[in-house]
Amino acid sequence: MRRIGMVIAGLALGSVAGCGDDGGGVRFHNPLANPAAGPPAGWSEGHCEIPAEAAPGDVSTPDHVVGTGTPESCTGQGVIDAVALGGTIVFDCGPDPVTITLDRPAKVFNDADPDIVIDGGGLITLSGGGTTRILYMNTCDPDQHWTTDHCQNQDHPRLTVQNLTFADGDSRNETEYDGGGAIWVRGGRFKVVNCRFFNNDCADEGPDVGGGGIRVFSQYDEQPVYVVNTTFGGADGYDNVCSNGGGISSIGVSWTILNSMFSYNRAIGNGGNPSEPGTPGGGSGGAIYNDGNTMTLSICGSLLEYNEVNAYGAAIFFVSNNHDGTLRIHDSIIRNNIGGSWHILPGISMHEDTRQDIANSTIE
Numbered sequence: 362m363r364r365i366g367m368v369i370a371g372l373a374l375g376s377v378a379g380c381g382d383d384g385g386g387v388r389f390h391n392p393l394a395n396p397a398a399g400p401p402a403g404w405s406e407g408h409c410e411i412p413a414e415a416a417p418g419d420v421s422t423p424d425h426v427v428g429t430g431t432p433e434s435c436t437g438q439g440v441i442d443a444v445a446l447g448g449t450i451v452f453d454c455g456p457d458p459v460t461i462t463l464d465r466p467a468k469v470f471n472d473a474d475p476d477i478v479i480d481g482g483g484l485i486t487l488s489g490g491g492t493t494r495i496l497y498m499n500t501c502d503p504d505q506h507w508t509t510d511h512c513q514n515q516d517h518p519r520l521t522v523q524n525l526t527f528a529d530g531d532s533r534n535e536t537e538y539d540g541g542g543a544i545w546v547r548g549g550r551f552k553v554v555n556c557r558f559f560n561n562d563c564a565d566e567g568p569d570v571g572g573g574g575i576r577v578f579s580q581y582d583e584q585p586v587y588v589v590n591t592t593f594g595g596a597d598g599y600d601n602v603c604s605n606g607g608g609i610s611s612i613g614v615s616w617t618i619l620n621s622m623f624s625y626n627r628a629i630g631n632g633g634n635p636s637e638p639g640t641p642g643g644g645s646g647g648a649i650y651n652d653g654n655t656m657t658l659s660i661c662g663s664l665l666e667y668n669e670v671n672a673y674g675a676a677i678f679f680v681s682n683n684h685d686g687t688l689r690i691h692d693s694i695i696r697n698n699i700g701g702s703w704h705i706l707p708g709i710s711m712h713e714d715t716r717q718d719i720a721n722s723t724i725e
Contacts, residue, residue, distance in 0.1 A: 390602065393560050396486040396528040397458035400595030400622070402555045407590075407620030407662030409692055415587040415619065417554045418478035418521040424448030431455055437463035440487065444496070447474030447518065452485045460486040460528070469498035471549075472506040475517035481525035489530035489561070494541060496522070500548025500579075502538075513579040515548055523554040527574070530561040539564050540610055541576030542603060546586075548579050554589045563603040568634035568642030571610025571650040573601030573626060578612055585615040585657065593648065594625040594668075604630030604643030605678065606650030607668060613653035620662040623648035623676075626669075633672040644671030645710065646678030647698055654682050659689040665708070666694070670701040676708035681715060689718040696725045 393399070425443040427450065428435035435454035443450045444467035452459075467487075469477055479496075481487070489495045498520050499505055501512040509515045522544070530543035538545055542561035558574035574593050577586050593608035594600045601607050607626030609616070628650070630643015647668030651658045658679050665676045675698035679688050688711060698708035705711050707725050 392491040392529040403590030404622040409662035423451040428453040462488040462490045466497040486526040494532040495530040519550040526557040528559040559599040566641035571606030573603035585617040600625040606646040610650040615657045628670045645673040655685040661691045669699040674710035687716040
């Protein structure tokens with residue numbers, strides 16, 4: 362069954378509640394007092410099959426353990442050092458939930474272990490403290506050591522984050538590699554499993570910057586980023602915010618999103634992309650901002666609701682510039698997303714000729 366509500370096309374809906382009304386966004390974020398108390402990972406009603414390549418990484422024989430059994434032993438510096446070495450990383454911080462606050466991003470080095478799995482065991486929150494991005498991987502950043510002459514298309518590093526909460530990341534002070542409030546990735550492969558993204562921020566404005574939670578570029582051989590059983594926002598007060606793509610943002614990247622939840626995320630820029638005259642640009646893709654050419658956004662067993670925008674795509678902004686992309690939505694619900702215009706389907710902005718594969722889903 363496919364149920365479609367009213368299609369809104371070419372109708373400006375005015376200002377967005379909670380997002381400002383004069384060309385700029387309004388933020389309400391203070392660092393969360395207790396991120397562990399937030400909504401659970403994933404959408405409980407999502408039951409789509411998980412392919413083998415999207416499964417969690419094996420952490421039975423870790424290479425590095427952060428902590429020695431107490432919360433005090435688990436430090437931001439310990440996380441930074443472990444990520445720099447790569448390999449399989451787990452935590453020993455005691456039996457209770459722990460928040461580890463970083464004062465700068467943990468950065469993946471391209472010539473360290475080609476496989477990096479960071480597993481929080483469901484107990485660990487990595488926090489940017491409202492001042493810094495949390496995690497960074499970039500195969501084309503010479504400071505992280507180039508390993509090939511085709512850095513934009515190499516098969517490593519292969520980064521998996523799982524059983525973690527990412528909270529209070531903030532990349533607004535980043536200038537060279539902007540966007541990605543919690544995580545910024547370019548190149549190699551990237552996968553997210555059983556995670557939560559709360560209260561992360563990136564740039565307030567701009568036509569092509571995005572990803573309050575995650576920003577991704579250039580995955581190896583155009584393979585998709587997998588997002589499995591993961592929550593972005595999930596409740597009022599846990600929203601991720603950026604100029605575009607409150608939850609996730611990418612350029613030229615395919616995504617496969619399974620059994621996940623995007624709600625209460627906000628795109629607070631204004632003027633779209635390209636920017637309308639007299640505006641700073643942005644404000645598209647309350648949950649997801651997906652721009653590029655031949656790419657696929659595949660969503661299965663997922664819920665997108667109560668996301669907000671100022672410009673386009675209250676839930677999803679999916680623009681295939683060469684008109685050769687595919688939007689696939691199965692067994693999912695997209696509803697009650699707020700604001701914006703140019704909605705070809707309710708809450709979804711895309712070219713009218715975009716290939717659609719929609720099945721057993723509610724879009725209203």
